[in-house]
Amino acid sequence: IELCLADGTPWMRLTGWEDKRFDVPSHLHALILTREDATVSTDWPDGAASYAGSDWLACRAVETTISSDHAFWKRVWARRVLGRTERELFAALRLPDNRQLEWLGGRTAAKEAVQTLLKRHFGLDLRPADIEIGIGDEGQPLVGGPWVSLVGEAPLVSISHTNGLAVALAMLPADGRRAGIDIERVRNRPEGYAEIAFDDAERSLIASAPSDAEWMLRGWCAKEAVGKSLGTGLRDGPRSLAVVGIDRASGRLEIERRGRLENHDMARSMRFIADTALHGDLVSAVTVG
Numbered sequence: 001i002e003l004c005l006a007d008g009t010p011w012m013r014l015t016g017w018e019d020k021r022f023d024v025p026s027h028l029h030a031l032i033l034t035r036e037d038a039t040v041s042t043d044w045p046d047g048a049a050s051y052a053g054s055d056w057l058a059c060r061a062v063e064t065t066i067s068s069d070h071a072f073w074k075r076v077w078a079r080r081v082l083g084r085t086e087r088e089l090f091a092a093l094r095l096p097d098n099r100q101l102e103w104l105g106g107r108t109a110a111k112e113a114v115q116t117l118l119k120r121h122f123g124l125d126l127r128p129a130d131i132e133i134g135i136g137d138e139g140q141p142l143v144g145g146p147w148v149s150l151v152g153e154a155p156l157v158s159i160s161h162t163n164g165l166a167v168a169l170a171m172l173p174a175d176g177r178r179a180g181i182d183i184e185r186v187r188n189r190p191e192g193y194a195e196i197a198f199d200d201a202e203r204s205l206i207a208s209a210p211s212d213a214e215w216m217l218r219g220w221c222a223k224e225a226v227g228k229s230l231g232t233g234l235r236d237g238p239r240s241l242a243v244v245g246i247d248r249a250s251g252r253l254e255i256e257r258r259g260r261l262e263n264h265d266m267a268r269s270m271r272f273i274a275d276t277a278l279h280g281d282l283v284s285a286v287t288v289g
């Protein structure tokens with residue numbers, strides 16, 4: 001291969017090269033398209049089934065596993081969806097490779113969910129890199145970008161990932177409401193997990209459900225989702241949020257604040273509803289309130 005100047009003088013000659021074929025992972029095909037509306041994430045109605053038809057909310061999911069040429073595709077992916085500051089954050093992450101991809105997947109799902117809402121409600125046509133997801137003091141994702149002044153207030157997002165899947169929920173801010181999402185795979189949990197996560201009253205409430213392990217996990221995800229919606233996560237321990245009601249038919253759990261968490265952001269409710277569901281081996285919980 002020779003690169004020549006306009007007058008035909010050779011400027012660079014490449015020799016001894018070999019062909020290398022980079023197969024595009026099917027779920028990342030959007031990364032190589034020039035079409036503006038190509039997205040990496042897909043709609044994930046399962047995650048917010050109880051809010052089906054709510055046009056102020058969007059939920060997206062991304063598969064994060066890359067089976068070949070994974071370092072190359074990770075770079076391409078980060079370049080396509082992250083803004084400059086986010087790329088610095090990404091480069092500074094001290095996480096194993098699979099977690100880096102989940103971080104990227106969560107951000108991508110969140111950006112594309114926000115993109116959907118902004119297009120739908122304000123006719124704004126933004127690219128994922130225009131939608132910045134910063135990190136708050138407690139680790140919570142915060143949406144920003146120069147476009148925020150055009151819409152008044154940035155949409156709110158919540159992110160979750162587990163073993164090769166990342167999901168995100170975005171909602172338009174209204175009435176001080178916040179959203180939280182959490183997903184987990186049904187698998188064996190460490191011994192003693194139930195005793196740490198739930199008090200006696202919660203355990204007896206959950207144990208009356210037909211499948212303990214699944215409902216324990218629904219309870220756990222519901223707590224994580226509510227913790228995220230409060231912006232605190234479970235920093236005060238899993239018992240700072242308690243399962244106080246279960247409706248098995250709908251999967252709806254009632255979660256109450258306990259201990260120090262009762263004094264956090266007193267303007268918000270003390271009780272939250274979390275909608276939980278089982279999709280194959282995946283449990284999800286979503287709360288909006």
Ligand SMILES: CC(C)(COP(=O)(O)OP(=O)(O)OC[C@H]1O[C@@H](n2cnc3c(N)ncnc32)[C@H](O)[C@@H]1OP(=O)(O)O)[C@@H](O)C(=O)NCCC(=O)NCCS
Nearest residue numbers: 103106138139140141159160161182228231232233234235
């Ligand atoms: C933070 C926490 C809610 C994450 O839940 P998890 O089930 O372990 O992991 P998930 O994949 O479901 O969620 C991770 C996402 O939650 C979000 N998150 C983290 N802290 C959050 C908070 N305080 N509020 C809302 N969302 C938060 C982030 O977006 C994170 O994804 P990212 O790191 O890729 O951006 C949970 O680990 C927790 O409560 N930990 C205890 C408190 C803690 O250690 N905080 C760290 C402060 S920096």
